[in-house]
Amino acid sequence: MLRALLGRWRSSLRLLRPAHVEPERAKISVAQLGHQYANKVVALQNVDLNVRSGEFVCLLGPSGCGKSTLLYALAGQVTPTGGTVRIDGKAIRGPGPERLLMFQEAALFPWLTVRGNITFALGAKGVPRSERRERADMYIRRVQLTGFEDTLPHQLSGGMKMRASLARALAMDPTVLLMDEPFGSLDAQTRIHMQELLQSIWLRTGKTVVFVTHDVHEALMLGTRVVLMAPRPGRVVSDLEVHLPMPRKPEDAGLNEMVRHLRGLLRDVEEPARAEAATHRVPERPAARPTLPAHGMPRPAR
Amino acid sequence: MKRYVQKLGMFLLLLGSWELLTRVGVWSPHLFPGPLTVAKSLVAMVGDGRLAEATLRSLGRLGRAYLMSVAIGVPLGLLMARLAFFRNAVKPVVSGLQALPSICWLPLALLWFGLTDSAILFVVVMGSVLAIAIATEDSVNGVDPQLVRVASTLGVKGMRFQLGVMLPAALPGIVTGLKLGWSFAWRALLAGELLFVSGGLGQLLTVGRELMDVAQVMAVMVAIILIGMTVDRVLFQTVEGKLRRRWGLTNAV
Numbered sequence: 001m002l003r004a005l006l007g008r009w010r011s012s013l014r015l016l017r018p019a020h021v022e023p024e025r026a027k028i029s030v031a032q033l034g035h036q037y038a039n040k041v042v043a044l045q046n047v048d049l050n051v052r053s054g055e056f057v058c059l060l061g062p063s064g065c066g067k068s069t070l071l072y073a074l075a076g077q078v079t080p081t082g083g084t085v086r087i088d089g090k091a092i093r094g095p096g097p098e099r100l101l102m103f104q105e106a107a108l109f110p111w112l113t114v115r116g117n118i119t120f121a122l123g124a125k126g127v128p129r130s131e132r133r134e135r136a137d138m139y140i141r142r143v144q145l146t147g148f149e150d151t152l153p154h155q156l157s158g159g160m161k162m163r164a165s166l167a168r169a170l171a172m173d174p175t176v177l178l179m180d181e182p183f184g185s186l187d188a189q190t191r192i193h194m195q196e197l198l199q200s201i202w203l204r205t206g207k208t209v210v211f212v213t214h215d216v217h218e219a220l221m222l223g224t225r226v227v228l229m230a231p232r233p234g235r236v237v238s239d240l241e242v243h244l245p246m247p248r249k250p251e252d253a254g255l256n257e258m259v260r261h262l263r264g265l266l267r268d269v270e271e272p273a274r275a276e277a278a279t280h281r282v283p284e285r286p287a288a289r290p291t292l293p294a295h296g297m298p299r300p301a302r
Numbered sequence: 303m304k305r306y307v308q309k310l311g312m313f314l315l316l317l318g319s320w321e322l323l324t325r326v327g328v329w330s331p332h333l334f335p336g337p338l339t340v341a342k343s344l345v346a347m348v349g350d351g352r353l354a355e356a357t358l359r360s361l362g363r364l365g366r367a368y369l370m371s372v373a374i375g376v377p378l379g380l381l382m383a384r385l386a387f388f389r390n391a392v393k394p395v396v397s398g399l400q401a402l403p404s405i406c407w408l409p410l411a412l413l414w415f416g417l418t419d420s421a422i423l424f425v426v427v428m429g430s431v432l433a434i435a436i437a438t439e440d441s442v443n444g445v446d447p448q449l450v451r452v453a454s455t456l457g458v459k460g461m462r463f464q465l466g467v468m469l470p471a472a473l474p475g476i477v478t479g480l481k482l483g484w485s486f487a488w489r490a491l492l493a494g495e496l497l498f499v500s501g502g503l504g505q506l507l508t509v510g511r512e513l514m515d516v517a518q519v520m521a522v523m524v525a526i527i528l529i530g531m532t533v534d535r536v537l538f539q540t541v542e543g544k545l546r547r548r549w550g551l552t553n554a555v
């Protein structure tokens with residue numbers, strides 16, 4: 001029993017290794033980032049994260065651990081109350097054309113057709129009118145929406161809306177793509193299809209992607225790196241590189257091995273929060289909270 | 303099909319009971335004429351051109367006043383939604399004046415403009431411009447914040463943002479406001495026309511009363527209902543329907 005566990009740990013450890021990226025060589029460099037909302041909720045505390053160019057980083061963690069807040073800080077939609085975010089060595093100030101944020105909803109302009117949504121965005125980017133249509137159609141083809149160029153968003157299915165939104169994002173050609181649970185509202189089948197599509201596009205274009213999810217399988221399916229976060233206060237507890245060749249298949253054995261391993265880690269992260277919720281009536285929180293291992297330790301055999 | 307049958311049935315039932323009431327003879331037929339008498343009076347007014355003339359007169363006034371209201375109300379609403387000064391200083395004034403029924407402006411209008419068309423135009427504009435401004439402001443403020451965020455992440459700024467995102471996003475609400483403004487204007491117009499001699503549908507009503515011609519009064523009322531409904535149907539419901547379908551706001555598939 002113990003040996004089997006240990007063996008599993010070893011194999012997962014081989015495939016999941018702690019990531020070390022020097023800030024100087026990172027595309028995105030987050031240092032000592034903290035954010036406190038107006039209602040005093042500490043959404044992020046001392047977050048350090050360095051992302052290399054071309055990496056696909058998945059932010060994983062239970063609900064409320066500050067994943068969206070971190071992503072919005074990278075996008076410049078949220079101004080953090082402490083720390084810095086640098087892109088290519090330059091501190092960011094607000095949204096910028098090199099970064100593009102995608103939301104959980106497709107967020108298409110409802111009065112514009114699929115093509116219209118893309119050409120409108122291209123217009124804002126300064127692409128000449130004569131080139132917009134051609135470029136829009138190219139990205140529509142890339143997300144396999146050919147034939148729906150002139151369709152209005154409300155006439156599309158959820159997955160198709162998301163693909164249109166992805167096409168719009170890709171057409172803007174940002175070097176960094178920030179995605180906040182983009183497939184969270186899709187059914188399992190469509191979701192896997194979208195993951196494969198995103199992966200093939202990422203492999204082709206080599207964009208830097210930061211992808212928020214609370215689905216362990218999705219994180220391991222897509223990410224070259226998985227950053228595990230914990231709530232209250234929101235922080236990074238482990239940062240792991242995923243050594244599995246791409247393109248990955250959802251039923252890959254090694255992948256599912258890691259999923260089990262990471263689920264365990266995630267449970268450990270969630271448990272203190274649950275225990276806390278159970279003893280909600282106690283006004284003072286114990287000062288010493290159980291500290292978590294810095295990175296990918298297996299759950300000890302008790 | 304079934305809907306039309308139901309509508310027609312209701313309509314006939316109404317006419318039937320009206321006719322029945324007059325036949326029973328509780329009231330004198332001079333004070334309560336039946337549908338046939340009213341229809342005859344209506345046909346007579348159409349025949350000698352009185353109705354057409356009055357309608358043209360009224361609609362001409364209404365058109366002018368309404369265009370003015372739109373030209374003032376929509377920009378005013380946009381300003382109230384987008385600029386702090388207008389929101390803080392102008393909006394309370396607008397909301398306050400909105401509480402005043404439009405016909406209360408008539409005495410003032412008569413003192414300022416005398417017994418002229420301008421007096422009525424003024425009343426109509428005051429009756430609808432505020433409603434249009436408030437509805438416009440509401441719909442701009444009600445724009446989905448998600449769309450604003452998307453626009454900012456796509457780098458849509460300045461005029462392209464105002465005209466390409468804010469305006470279309472608020473458009474269904476603005477059109478609803480325009481419809482509301484129209485019905486307010488229509489009411490204000492008739493109230494104004496009733497109160498002083500001016501030519502127009504309101505005067506036709508007054509003349510009917512002075513001649514004790516109840517059938518004429520009722521016939522003009524019918525005409526007013528028909529005109530109001532037609533404009534609402536033809537103009538607003540088609541535009542609004544098209545817009546809402548395109549924007550995906552209807553649940554029809």
Ligand SMILES: Nc1ncnc2c1ncn2[C@@H]1O[C@H](COP(=O)(O)OP(=O)(O)OP(=O)(O)O)[C@@H](O)[C@H]1O
Nearest residue numbers: 037039041043062063064065066067068069070214
């Ligand atoms: N606008 C806001 N104002 C105040 N507090 C906020 C706001 N947005 C988020 N929070 C708080 O900040 C914390 C982190 O929120 P965040 O949305 O970043 O979590 P998340 O990890 O994205 O969660 P989920 O997986 O549910 O989307 C939460 O405790 C939340 O209550």
Ligand SMILES: [Mg+2]
Nearest residue numbers: 067068069180
């Ligand atoms: Mg979130």
